[in-house]
Amino acid sequence: MINSRASVRYAKALFEAAVESNNVEAVAKDMMQIAQTVESSNELKQLLQNTTVSSTLIKTYLDKIFSDSSSLVKSLIDVLATNKRLSLIAQIANEYDRKCQALNDTKKVTVISAVALNESSQKAIITNLEKQGLKNISLENTVDPSILGGFVLKFDDNQFDASIKNKLTRIKREFSKSL
Template identity: 25%
Template sequence: MSSILTRRYASALLQVGKEHDLLDEFLEQYAEMINQIKKEKKFEQLLNSPRIIHSQKKKIINEVFANTMNSYFLNFIYVLIDKGRLTYLEEIFLDFKEMVYKEKDILPIKVVSAIPLKEEQLVRVKEKLTKILKKEILIQNKVDPSIIGGLIVYAGDKILDGSIKSKIAKLKVNLKEIRLQEIGVN
C-alpha cells in the first residue's frame, strides 16, 4: 500500500534514474532484487532483523548483489538500510514501478482468458489496445477457465468484458425481462 514515505523514496530513485538515464535498468534490478529476497524467506528475515546491524546488512547486500546491480541502485538500498526502511522495500518498488510507467507513458494491462493466449494473439491484442489507448502497453495474460471463452481486459480503471460468462449473464437478465413482458408485468 502506497504511503507518503514510500512515494518519497520511490520519487528519489526515479530522479536519480532520470538524471543518469537508468530507469529501465533500475526497474529491472529492483524487480530482480525483490524476487531474490522473496525466494529465500530466511534471507528476507535476516535483512529485516533488528538484531543485525546496518553495516552487516550492507555487507550482505553487497556480497549478494554487487556484481549484478548498478552502484547508484546499491547506494539507494544502503540509504534504505541506514534509515531503517528496508521493510518497505517492496512497497517502494511498487510505487517506483508505477512512477516509471507514468514517466514513460506505459500502461500495464491484464488480459484474462479461458485458456493461455498464444504469442501472436497477445501481439494482436497489444496492437489493437495501443491504437485505442494511444499508450505503450505491457500485457500480462491470466488464465481463468470460469469465463468460458472470450476476454476480459483490465486497463487502468477500465474493464472491457467480452467474456462468454458475462454474455450469458446478460442473456439471463434479458430472458427474465421477456418472460415478465409476456405476462404483462412490465
C-alpha cells in the same frame, strides 16, 4: 499493493537520480529484479519484515544477492539500511516502475491466465484495450493454473476477472443463497 508515502518518496528520489545520471533503464531493470526476487522468496520477505534482525545484517545479505546492481541501487540499499526502511524495497521498486512508465507514457497491463498466452492472444488483448482508449500498452502475462481458465486483467486500480474460478465462485454463492 498500496505504497506508503515513504516508498513513493524513495522511488522519486531514486528516479530523479537515475534521470540525472542518464541511467533510468539500468536502474529500472535492477529494481524489477529486486521486486521479483522479493515477491518470489518468502524467506527474503520475512527477513525484510523481521524487526529483530539488524539492518546491517539484512543489508549485507542484500548486497550479496544484488551484487551486480547499479551503484544507484546499491546506494539506495545503504540509505534504506541506515534509515531502517529495508522492508519498503519491493514497494519502492514497484513505484519506480510506475514512474518509468509515466516517463514513457506506457500503461502496464497484467494478464493472469491458466496457461501462457500465445502471441496472437496477446495481440488480441492489446487491440481490444486500445479500442477502449488505452495507448502504449506493456502486456505482462502471469500464469496461475488455479484460475482454471479464462483470464484476469489488471491495470492501474482496475481488475476485470473473466476466470472460470471466479464464475464458479459466483455460481456457488448464488446457489448458497437460494438454499
